[in-house]
Amino acid sequence: MLGAILKKEACAECRFCCAFRKTSLWEVPVFTRENTEAIKKNQNLDSSVLEPLDKRLFGNTETDIADYLSDYSVYDLTDCYQTDDPEEEVPCPYLGRNGCILSAEEKPWDCKIWPLRVMRTEGGDVVIALTPTCPEINKINLNDVKKFVNENLRDELLSYAKSHPYLIKEYREDFPIL
Ligand code: SF4
Numbered sequence: 779m780l781g782a783i784l785k786k787e788a789c790a791e792c793r794f795c796c797a798f799r800k801t802s803l804w805e806v807p808v809f810t811r812e813n814t815e816a817i818k819k820n821q822n823l824d825s826s827v828l829e830p831l832d833k834r835l836f837g838n839t840e841t842d843i844a845d846y847l848s849d850y851s852v853y854d855l856t857d858c859y860q861t862d863d864p865e866e867e868v869p870c871p872y873l874g875r876n877g878c879i880l881s882a883e884e885k886p887w888d889c890k891i892w893p894l895r896v897m898r899t900e901g902g903d904v905v906i907a908l909t910p911t912c913p914e915i916n917k918i919n920l921n922d923v924k925k926f927v928n929e930n931l932r933d934e935l936l937s938y939a940k941s942h943p944y945l946i947k948e949y950r951e952d953f954p955i956l
């Protein structure tokens with residue numbers, strides 16, 4: 779989504795956002811029902827790693843909200859770490875040798891918009907923020923990123939987030955708001 783200002787080649791070298799430390803497991807992408815169904819149809823992909831988001835949040839409750847949440851899936855990397863090193867990174871199951879192996883239909887919105895995040899502040903405002911750890915985006919002036927997002931992406935991002943509220947992350951204070 780930020781292809782116009784973020785070079786593909788730089789991402790191919792980096793891949794930072796496709797592997798997760800224990801402390802960044804909250805960042806694993808959330809798959810919509812459409813993503814999950816597309817993945818299930820693709821025989822080259824393992825869909826068994828995906829589990830409904832409601833199990834994470836509510837156990838096996840049978841409430842209306844749990845039914846709604848089961849439209850969203852995530853994978854659980856908790857047991858994949860080999861050491862206690864907080865710097866250890868575990869790759870996303872859909873990271874191949876040449877990058878992400880998912881098609882546009884299969885790829886989560888979280889990944890399409892990265893390093894942008896749509897977040898909810900403590901006060902309940904929904905904001906667009908920038909992940910502070912992307913090395914390439916940090917080379918660009920923040921005001922230029924903000925201008926690009928305002929002119930090209932803001933309405934689309936907020937509208938999609940509004941219709942998919944469980945994709946909105948809790949705000950973290952080190953994320954600059956755009
Ligand atoms: S962290 Fe930034 S530069 Fe690295 S792969 Fe992700 S978007 Fe690209």
Ligand code: SF4
Pocket residue numbers: 795796797807870871872873874877878879880885886889
């Ligand atoms: S789904 Fe693709 S883009 Fe998203 S984290 Fe996994 S490998 Fe990276």
